Amino acid sequence: MKATKQHISVSCSKVLYKDKSWLATKTFIFIYAMQLKKIMPVDNGYTFGTPREIEALKPQEKRYMAKDKLNNGLFLDIKPTGRKVWVYRYSFNRKQERLTIGNYPDISLKDAREIRNENATKIAKGISPQQENKKAYKGYSKTVLFVEYGERYYSEVIKKDRKNPKTMFMYLHNDIFPMLGHLPISDIGIEHIRDTIWRKKEQGFDASANQVKGLLKRMFDYAVTLGLVEFNPVLAIPTRHVFKAKARERYLSIDEIRTFYTTLLNSRIYKPRKLGILLSLLTLLRKSELLRAKWEHIDFEKRVWLVPETKADSKTGYSREMVVYLSDQIIEILKELKTIAGDEPYVFVGRQRGTHISHNAFNTAQKSALALTDLPPFTIHDLRRTASTHLNEQGFNGDAIEKCLNHVMTGVRGVYNKAEYEKERIELMQKWSNFIFSIIFEPNLIFFNEFKPKKLG
Template sequence: MAQAKKILFSTDREIKSLKAGEKRYTAKDALANGLFLDITTTGVKSWWYRYSLNGKQERLVIGRYPDLSLKDARQVRDESASLVAKGISPKQKKNKVSSTLFSDYGERYLNEVIKKDRKDPYNMILCLNNDIYPIMGHIPLDQISIEDVRRTIWRKKEQGYDAAANQVRGLLKRMFDYAMTLGLVPYNPVLAIPSRHVHKAKPRDRYLNTNEIRTYYTTLLNSRIYRPRKLGLLLSLLTLVRKSELLRAKWEHVDFDSRMWLIPETKADSMTGHSREMVVYMSDQVIELFKELKTIAGDEPYVFVGRKSGTHISHNAFNTAQKAALALTDIPDFTVHDLRRTASTHLNEQGFNSDAIEACLNHTAKGVRGVYNKAKYEKERIEMMQKWSNFIFDVIYEPNVIFFNQNRKIG
């Protein structure tokens, strides 16, 4: 290999000016001793760190440029030089960890970070198993490239789930941050893919007006969609709970006598990261819907029974049912989560206590008022939830009388 010892660089601009030649060559960092760039005849630029240890020359391949910036390469060089000063071979240390597959590291991250930070790691485990491991689980941790990361994220975007793709990116970023903390990787490849290029969140304001509620639920209830899914989507509107809270509902938490449904753990608060328990005060109509679901579920622990005994339905079950019914209408697109906004909007328009509405949504007040206002608004919520159910059943009952009478008339 031809050596061009006189070729030096000290800035990114100078690195970019290094072009492929007829022969492979190296260029030396003028500011960091032992740091080189190897430039192939095809223009591929790779970082090398050359050093002497115990009288022997060694070469550590750090990574590729521009995947690894000049600043980051210098940092790796400094960390490696520190190891050499202690009599430790950076190359041998790297070889020891290079056999760690990303899936193996992922399990370590799950146990050491996720399970300690989150009471319910279900969604994170789902993301790892369904969206990340199939693409990069078999690749050694320190060999994962920016392209591997991009491919994993873009797979979700190509499925039409930009927000979910951004969640995949966020999890990967946190995983590589921790890997850097442990010294398992020299840099975080996810940083090369800015979040704003994956998904730019837009505040949603979609809700269903009264006519849309009537049209949508008439179509849903008269469709051939599995009956528990229909009841679930109706309960979503009546109870204001999140989809995840609904699909994981357990019979042990539904008390027909006290007319309360306890949700022990809700979605973690965005401010504190902690989950809160929530009580749903059940209206007459909600109780009847739950009783029908109990008849269907039998002795199963979950309200919405999964394919295997002892499990609940999948995360996308309500989404699939909602989209199938929506496709049969000319109603503009909306999500299951938009049903919460629908209920909140109508309840506010009908003049109910805004604090009671927020309590039903399990939202917390912000600022000083949130610190001191700990009222649960039990009386107001019980009355409001019954009136809300009455309103919805007045809107949708008559066109769907046959559906409701399959069990028995409610309301």
């Protein structure tokens, strides 16, 4: 049976009951200390200072602690399951206290440090964060309705952790609250969780069902931290039974590229949307990186486009900046977009001043054009695979192609190969643009005549 503080205290008390001598007292203290050490996470000298170093902290057979290199009392409690929990340890009125902040990566290193600093300020003012936390939730009983808890979780966690919480808000109000909102949080069991997730699956949205599961897991993790529930019922449902991602293989052939872009460019779709979807194929950028593009990051003289923040890597959890080398064709397209955008900061202007287009704007334009053809379905992200496939078939340097896609090399090669392949990428980008325009330019001559066709052919 797993030892607890109570079990240890009771067992050690038997020593004192039988023998109240000084030796027995000393034995009690020794046994209690040794047994307590077994159940408490051990500080083995592990430290961290960056997200990369946190990712390198792997689970071990026993729990252990790693501390922030800033020596500020911030720790990570790494459990054998792989779960990492932020803990702030401090001294208040000559007593050691600890405050559980939350899970990593739900709470980033930067945010954890900010929370630590906020609580350090309270200590300096004579306020115990631990006691204050207990008072804050006093009376917040286990019979609270899940909708009440969910609203509080949205305000305290989601809105602070996410730049755009809209998707989580929609999952809460459309999928979770209608199923669980009327129930006391302490009454929610595995069956309730399963029904909520499977309702989304039965609608045909397996990926969204997995998102709902992930949100519920995080919500109940937080509820466990607050002491509202004893365990997380979501853990009983394996992700593999909810959703299994399938590797996509869709890419466009040369004929499909010609057909789609001829249809797109000759359609009545708003011109910036057309040019954006064309840039997606020419630049190899992700959709999110395109729609957030700003003019301040594009240097026409140096022929480079800086993307300061790309999509976070799924393995490391952090974003990398990247550079796109501009071909003649890309430059001319961007100049046309600049004429349309005027003094707006974003390349693709939103409905309100100072904003960029919505997340679905390119999707809507692409689907509208695709509906006018007989082509099999594909997504805008498939255009990156299309470019990679044709570039590899044409014999370009594979590492240079991966750099253009902003992929991270894996294994030993990834550790030692830090080359950026600037020369190869400049040549690759120009030849790739030439290749695409050799396919689509002539069928769309009227469209391209609208802006400096002599530089685009």
